[in-house]
Amino acid sequence: MFTPTITRSMALCLAVSVCGTQAVQASGFMLPESSTAGIGLSNALVANPDERGAFAYNPAAMGFHATSSLAVGTYFIGPNFSVDTASGHHDSQGADWMALPMIQGAFSLDERWRLGLGVSVPFGLETRWSDGTFPAVSGTRSIGAYSIPLGHPLTSKLEIIDVSPTVAYRLNDALSLSAGIDVYWARQAKLDSTLGTLTGDGYGFGFNLGALYRQGPWSLGAAFRSSATLELEGDFVPKSSVLVSLGRLARAQTGELDLALPWRLQLGARYAFDERLAVEFDISRSGWSAFNDIKVTSKATGALIFVDQNDWNDANAYRLGATYQWNDQTQLRFGYTYDETGQDDDHFSARVPDNDRHLFSLGLAQSLGNGLSLEAAYMYVRAVERDYRGASPYTGGDLNGSTALAGDYSMDAHLIGLEIVKVF
Template sequence: MAFKVGSSTAVAVGIDYYWARKIAFDTASLQNKGDGDGWGWNISASHLNGPWSFGASFRSHAEADISGSTTAGGLTFGGTRTTLDIPWRAQIGVRYQVNPELAVEADVTRTGWSSFDILRISHNHPGVPINPIVSENHWKDVNAYRLGATYQLTSDTELRFGYSFDKGAMPDAYFSARTADADRNLFSIGIGRQLGDGLAIEAGYMYVKFKDRSLRSTTLPTTDPNGTLAYNGNYKTTVHLFGAGLSKRF
């Protein structure tokens, strides 16, 4: 819900629902699967001052309770449980309308990845003793920096350009190949076009280049391979994202 405060300022509050449709966290001998959900909240504000626009938002930490099953030795047992931590996120941004066609924007986002600390998967299978799985992650809170621009090509067509730098949250001491996180650069282009009668189409493309990462640990793995020589190697990742949408205003 959004509320106008004065002629140039608005605040909004909302509720977030998270649905983890599928969680897969396997080990060398166990296959764990599950799903679950959780709730959070958000608050934001915006202010207009001539060609300048200012905004800030905060999205709370949330926990999704996951339940599922474990497969071991060809047999599947229910009663597997864990809690998935979803980090908080704070963002501030500013936009400047250079002229009627061109606008530029910059923002900074801080994500509380330190809540992704220790993942513990318990197995409550009567008569089937399976030790809990404990994965130590100890991720760090990190910043992301974003620049964007829009250009009104015609009265009906807007071009969009963006660049972001996202800092990796995973330290070498707890590196895991399950996600292989790293610093990354993101480049995006997009277009929006009004079709008339309240209809509009949107399309965009983003290219994500992760910084190459190498792990050369000398730590022997125990029950938790994170940060150990079990994950030694070179990691390279690139991602291509495409999106399209159709909207209708009434």
């Protein structure tokens, strides 16, 4: 049987743990990197009609390429998270390095139509804080003769794969339009909450639209990806059999959870100074207000267990990217982004210790002949340190925004992208 306090806590932990796995490239838990060119240009590619790495950001760019192509690559992420709390300095024990796929195919059907297919990981990653990091929820407490763990949340892991088929239509020499769908698969959703462990997976669907206009040295681009709701299903295993027997903790069961992903809008302008140098400026807005509430229901009965409010804010990112054609075979890339957080103190979460970020990047594209090219890129991410003291007292229920998470948070990350591109 669920008590109100336990039910509220479980819903919160499901919501925070599933949705709060640590992303390091953009606000919240978003991973916008979808090509090596994107990493090298800090994702400023929505108005780029020349680079094939732009297809993943704005599929309308396919309309400006007469040939077909296939790009296959991966990027490696090395994140570092730390916090200073009342118990001292602590580093997150998540994976040191992770590898994520980047695949993009673009196929020319005739003079006007193009067909694309992309595979990426737009949301996810991992955090793992050791027991003792947050004293208010660390250790045990005594109930009669039993020592009951306070339930320090240790692990969050989420990986969402997006398979996106798209079509592009070249209206005339200046304008190309695109449309597609996004099939999201939460391949891994695993967490250790204050109450137990939840593992599961699920699916969701969205759509995307794009437009790219080029006139002389100028090009203007716009790309939109809709919000989507992933229907997750998982097995919840409680931490304490004693609390279950006392009716103070939920029994093992299957639960359902709706996870709302934010919409994303990117607008950009690019200017080619000459045949060698081009510069692009983009503004991206992420609709984190769509990530408003989490509804947890019983798989067996369909009854509503709890509704948790997140109340994040929409947030902007400002991106600048430059390409320089060193010679016929070699292109250099440079980028910078200032990325705002959508998370305020009222709902601050240690699973997403988010703050405004600076992204610095550089890249290289080298032609190998016979339609082959090799691309590489590096990005450094540095978050503004966050001195968080808590928006409300911790009373044993809702961790988000509470004094239990008080501390000085810092984060940085290194990204390395590698990709091979074949034009045919």
